[in-house]
Amino acid sequence: MREIIDDIFDIEGSVLITGVLVGGKQVDIAISEAGTIVGIDEKNGARDAVEAEIVVDGSESIAIPGLVNTHTHAAMTLLRGYADDMPLQDWLTQKIWPLEAHLTGDDVYWGTKLACLEMIRSGTTAFNDMYFFMDRAAEATDEMGIRGTFAHGFIDLSMEEKREAEIKATETLVSHIKGLGNPRLTAAVGPHAVYTVSPDGLSWCAGYAKEQDIGIHIHVSETEKEVVDCVAQYGKRPPALLDECGCLTPRTVAAHCCWLDEADCRLFAERGAHASHNPASNMKLAVGRAMPYHHLKDAGANVCLGTDGCASNNNLDMLEEMKIAALLQKFSWNTQTLLPAGEAIGIATAGGARALGIGPGTLTVGAPADIVLIDRRKACTTPLHNTDSNLAYACNGSAVHTVLCSGRFVMYDRVVPGEAAILKGAAQAAAALVQRAEEAE
Numbered sequence: 001m002r003e004i005i006d007d008i009f010d011i012e013g014s015v016l017i018t019g020v021l022v023g024g025k026q027v028d029i030a031i032s033e034a035g036t037i038v039g040i041d042e043k044n045g046a047r048d049a050v051e052a053e054i055v056v057d058g059s060e061s062i063a064i065p066g067l068v069n070t071h072t073h074a075a076m077t078l079l080r081g082y083a084d085d086m087p088l089q090d091w092l093t094q095k096i097w098p099l100e101a102h103l104t105g106d107d108v109y110w111g112t113k114l115a116c117l118e119m120i121r122s123g124t125t126a127f128n129d130m131y132f133f134m135d136r137a138a139e140a141t142d143e144m145g146i147r148g149t150f151a152h153g154f155i156d157l158s159m160e161e162k163r164e165a166e167i168k169a170t171e172t173l174v175s176h177i178k179g180l181g182n183p184r185l186t187a188a189v190g191p192h193a194v195y196t197v198s199p200d201g202l203s204w205c206a207g208y209a210k211e212q213d214i215g216i217h218i219h220v221s222e223t224e225k226e227v228v229d230c231v232a233q234y235g236k237r238p239p240a241l242l243d244e245c246g247c248l249t250p251r252t253v254a255a256h257c258c259w260l261d262e263a264d265c266r267l268f269a270e271r272g273a274h275a276s277h278n279p280a281s282n283m284k285l286a287v288g289r290a291m292p293y294h295h296l297k298d299a300g301a302n303v304c305l306g307t308d309g310c311a312s313n314n315n316l317d318m319l320e321e322m323k324i325a326a327l328l329q330k331f332s333w334n335t336q337t338l339l340p341a342g343e344a345i346g347i348a349t350a351g352g353a354r355a356l357g358i359g360p361g362t363l364t365v366g367a368p369a370d371i372v373l374i375d376r377r378k379a380c381t382t383p384l385h386n387t388d389s390n391l392a393y394a395c396n397g398s399a400v401h402t403v404l405c406s407g408r409f410v411m412y413d414r415v416v417p418g419e420a421a422i423l424k425g426a427a428q429a430a431a432a433l434v435q436r437a438e439e440a441e
Ligand SMILES: C[C@H]1O[C@@H](n2cnc3c(N)ncnc32)[C@H](O)[C@@H]1O
Pocket: 073, 092, 096, 097, 100, 130, 131, 153, 192, 219, 222, 281, 308, 309, 312
């Protein structure tokens, strides 16, 4: 067993997963050397599709598409538990931003390694990241073998000089990521929010994203104060302001979206913008309202799921997030039928893949082989009356057994290569960061 585990992370060959449960049926999944699903067959027919170099017995597993975390600040794992139980504006301005002022590239590297470890362990194979020193975040993600979209957190506070610096930082990051030529790593533009970026800054971000053919990642209508202040300052709500600046596009992922009204939801649908639901963060920061999922759905807008950073969640477990999303929606809008189990899984997989442009986010022929095997020998998967229900309501990340990204194993039988060194490196970086900040006080 040991030998297989050591090997399995290095082999770049075709894979066959036999007898695994997908949508209630026992199937074989064949994966090409290039990392694409090339066969899914109920009658063992996939066995013939490739002569697999690695054959994995899936008979004790349920397979689902890799989970897609569409809003996070990955390296904020280092800030996990540093500041809790505070309102958003105080939390950001009094605790988070002062500590982030002392961040280094190495901190972001270790924080992102830890984030990737945690994401892999809980079945996430792709994430949408907005933070600082993002070249180091991309380096960490590449080493861990999953997919990332990286945006420099663009904050100009309406100051010309700051704007120029953020433009440079964005351009440098985008050309760096593109230069890597790694299909798992993509760049995006990351205007932080309407309350931290001027309309000039937002317009530049929109124009640059269009020119570079990349996405936009932004926080939108997280609190009521954000909406009220925006209306007072600009005479329009955040989505309308963003639209005027060109920031609402089919490549835009908008985090939170708690305080959207029905017209905002229709505008999202018309522009093809994606709304990322971050329910744990919203409840913890008590932003006062849940995303109006029903209005977005009625309007036809794409909804996806995200955890936000580990200072406001405080983990990156997308299986947990699915349950929190489904429960928050039902409770907030007093509707038991809202966001049922299958839809909760859908926003965490297909909805996210659509938002980040990484294939269909389904287990189908032609899709990238981003596959999560969930252990069937757990309390949370026993009995299996309805697999979607077990996954959305009973399981958390600890039920994840094996994970593939682009046809490569990133976890096998709960082993992730290098785990101990990552935990040590990240703990040391976090302690040193806090010490530097305290010394500077
Ligand atoms: C990219 C920037 O976004 C900040 N950040 C982290 N969480 C949130 C949130 N819920 N709302 C707004 N900003 C946030 C990070 O702390 C960083 O400063």
